Amino acid sequence: MSHLLNVPENVVQSAIGQIFQTMYFSETAYRGSARIEAAMLGTAVSFSGEVVGEFRVAVSASLAGRMAEDFLALEPGEASPEQMEAIVMEFANVACGATMSAWRPEANLHYSVPGPLSREGHVSECPYCFSVSGDSPDMGIDIRFE
Amino acid sequence: MKRVLVVDDSPVMRHYVARALKMTGMNLAIHEAENGRVAMEKAFQILPDVIITDLNMPEMSGQELVARVHAAAELSATRVLVLSADRSDGRVGEMTRAGADDYLTKPVTPEALKNSLMRILEVRP
Numbered sequence: 001m002s003h004l005l006n007v008p009e010n011v012v013q014s015a016i017g018q019i020f021q022t023m024y025f026s027e028t029a030y031r032g033s034a035r036i037e038a039a040m041l042g043t044a045v046s047f048s049g050e051v052v053g054e055f056r057v058a059v060s061a062s063l064a065g066r067m068a069e070d071f072l073a074l075e076p077g078e079a080s081p082e083q084m085e086a087i088v089m090e091f092a093n094v095a096c097g098a099t100m101s102a103w104r105p106e107a108n109l110h111y112s113v114p115g116p117l118s119r120e121g122h123v124s125e126c127p128y129c130f131s132v133s134g135d136s137p138d139m140g141i142d143i144r145f146e
Numbered sequence: 147m148k149r150v151l152v153v154d155d156s157p158v159m160r161h162y163v164a165r166a167l168k169m170t171g172m173n174l175a176i177h178e179a180e181n182g183r184v185a186m187e188k189a190f191q192i193l194p195d196v197i198i199t200d201l202n203m204p205e206m207s208g209q210e211l212v213a214r215v216h217a218a219a220e221l222s223a224t225r226v227l228v229l230s231a232d233r234s235d236g237r238v239g240e241m242t243r244a245g246a247d248d249y250l251t252k253p254v255t256p257e258a259l260k261n262s263l264m265r266i267l268e269v270r271p
Contacts, residue, residue, distance in 0.1 A: 022253035023162075072161055086158045093156070093202070094252045097231025101251075108236035111202050113155065 005051060005145040007103045012128045012141055015098040019091070024070040026132055034129035034137040036060060041088045042117030045096040049109040053145035055096035056117060058126060059088050060138040067091065089114040095141065148267060149192055151177045153185040153199040153211065154229075159252075163198060163229065163259070170260035182206025186214055194224055195267060198259075201230040201241070209244065216245030225266045229254060 013030045020026045040058040047053060059067070061084070068079035068087040079087075092114045100109055126140025150167060154160045160178045167174055177192055179185035182199070183206040189197065197215060201208035208228060215221045225247040230237070233251040241249055247266040250258055 019253050022255060068158075072158060073165065083158065086156060090156045090159050094231040097233060097252065101233040105233075105235050108234055108240075109232070111232060113202060113204055 005053075007099060007143050009128065011103050012099055012143075015102050016095060016128075016130060016139075016141065019094055019098060020132065023091070023094070024067050024132075026066075026070065028139075029131045029135075031129040031131055031137045033125070033127045034140070035125050036129065036137050036140050041085060043085075043089045043092040043114050044117050045092050045114050046112040047096065047100060047109045050104065050107040051109070051145055053143065055092065055099070056142040056144065057088065057092040057095060058117075058140045058142075059091070060133075063133050063138040064088050066133060085116070089116075099141075099143070147173045147175050148195040148263075149175045149177065150263075151179060151185060151188060151192065151194040151197045153179045153182065153197060153203070153208065155180050155200065155203040159200070163254075166254065166256040166259050169256040170263065172260065172263065182208060182211035182214070185211055186218075189215065189221055189224065190218075193220065196225045196227055196263060198227045198229050201228060201232060201237070209241065212241060212244045212246050227262055227266060 017028050020028045040060055041064050042058045044054050044056045064084040065079045068083045071087055126142050128141040129137035130139045131137050152160050152163045164176050167176055179188050181203045199208040199211055212226050215226055228241050228246045228249045231252045238249045248262045250262055
């Protein structure tokens, strides 16, 4: 996969910011390209059609827990690992659709069901990073094109 | 009471939609299914007033579900609301032509859900 195509930063920033406000009642701070140090949950959605590639999402474990609590109206610390994984997958599904449609609204892309990233496929260095819970980046997006 | 069938392969999204539906304050009986195939089985049993469906699901997609509901005489009164992360112009038009009564994009707010339901069920505020 390559990075010859690039989705503009403002497109990713706007799509992700809107999703966090609506689904998790949280604000995001865009950090650009950065490294995520915390333990992560990773997931990916493949897309095909006019452009082909993969939309990868990495979320720190602590942020995934908070997302699950907000989304499912759970008490702090109540989210199970399965719920956290499911939340990150659903977030990747929504984030991929929102971002790619905002970038290429005329393209009729087909999307896969989200799946977990293998440890090798994990992205610690992400071109589009966000801070949600604090100052350090705790969520990253990588969009790779074939 | 209106019967609503929520179809999504993600259990957390079904949970979220069900919670959003309760927040609308409308008098709804909420049922759930994890894909189009299960949704069709449940639809013939409960004859829902509205099916709210995702598009991208294993076993039977939302697109096929819309077509099957549209073709089933027993479900002629059932309205279909598509709720998908895919907001491309082509997909919205494609689903409308296939028989969907409305198309909302994720992330969806309870207000948007309520407005859509009131419109397609022709409920007056």
